[in-house]
Amino acid sequence: MQQFTLFFVVHLTALFASTACIDYDGFLNMKLEHSLNCNDEKFCHRGSITLKSIRTGVPIIDQILFNEKHLEALKKLANEDEFYSIKTTITTGENSKGTEYLSSVKAQAFLENGLSDVINAWILPNGAVIAVNFQVANSTQPLKQATNEYKLNSKFYLRYIEQAPVPDTASYIQKMERDREAREKGEMKDNRSFLAKYWMYIVPVAIFVMISGATNPEASAPAGR
Structure with a gap:
């Protein structure tokens, strides 16, 4: 299946602090799987997001193209008012075994938004990822079709969290x-x-x-x- 690579500059907009609070720097790899058109498997490959440096925050997003079978399965979920689920496995230099996170969005919302989503990774100053969530914007966009396949449009954001002071x-x-x-x-x-x-x-x-x-x-x- 044809694949495409998109480069996004991470908007380093912190939730409570700036990038200066990051004590750790290293690579971050996110393996993306979804529960759509997976035959007998619960989750199958959707793509990956790789950051060579957490501090510089420039990710490489590599994702599959949706085909007609993907679209039919997504429309079926939307008609049944079900969720489109995604599993993310995070690996870093400090955690080579990986940590899994599950997130879901309404299939109808994902479809109406033209297969566009926002991926947020919440990270502590020590470089540990504590949560990953997917969401779609409250808007309606047309599907971007390339021949008989459809592009996934993902935006990725690192959200830096400042730890509360610990009493002495x-x-x-x-x-x-x-x-x-x-x-x-x-x-x-x-x-x-x-x-x-x-x-x-x-x-x-x-x-x-x-x-x-x-x-x-x-x-x-x-x-x-």
């Missing part, structure tokens, strides 16, 4: 331990006020007095003449 629990525990040892040795002076020191004893007594006064109003009233 170890330093906090060490500080508490030092404070405890200082109190045991008598090195720390308690400069709190009298109320701050003994409020846990004063409050119950005050509550008891208030309750006693409320339950015995006659005892506190002056005697009548």
Whole structure:
């Protein structure tokens, strides 16, 4: 089957941070499979996306052309209001075994959008991919036909995610331990006020007095003449 290679420059628009937050650089390979016209197999080859450098972010997208059988199978899914499913296997220099991600779009939406989709890979500063999702735009585009085959039009985006700051629990525990040892040795002076020191004893007594006064109003009233 004829194949074609498309080159897309990744729009390095970060979700929470810029590319400067990427600590790791290396290759990224995405094997694309779909559940369409696969005979007895659940998933079969659709294409691949390769990045030689995550930081430079220039991918090579290589995908098959859809033929009439693909189109018929997709129309059948659309008529049944079913999903067109895609499996992505990610391999990197740190993960040669690969990690699989599943994503789906409505077959009708994919068909109406002229076999055009958007592929997003969500990546952490250490270069680890944590999610891959496919989506289609809310628009209607004609199918781009080349003889008896149809082109897949894919746009690829890297989405960089900045990790939230991690609390320094170890330093906090060490500080508490030092404070405890200082109190045991008598090195720390308690400069709190009298109320701050003994409020846990004063409050119950005050509550008891208030309750006693409320339950015995006659005892506190002056005697009548």
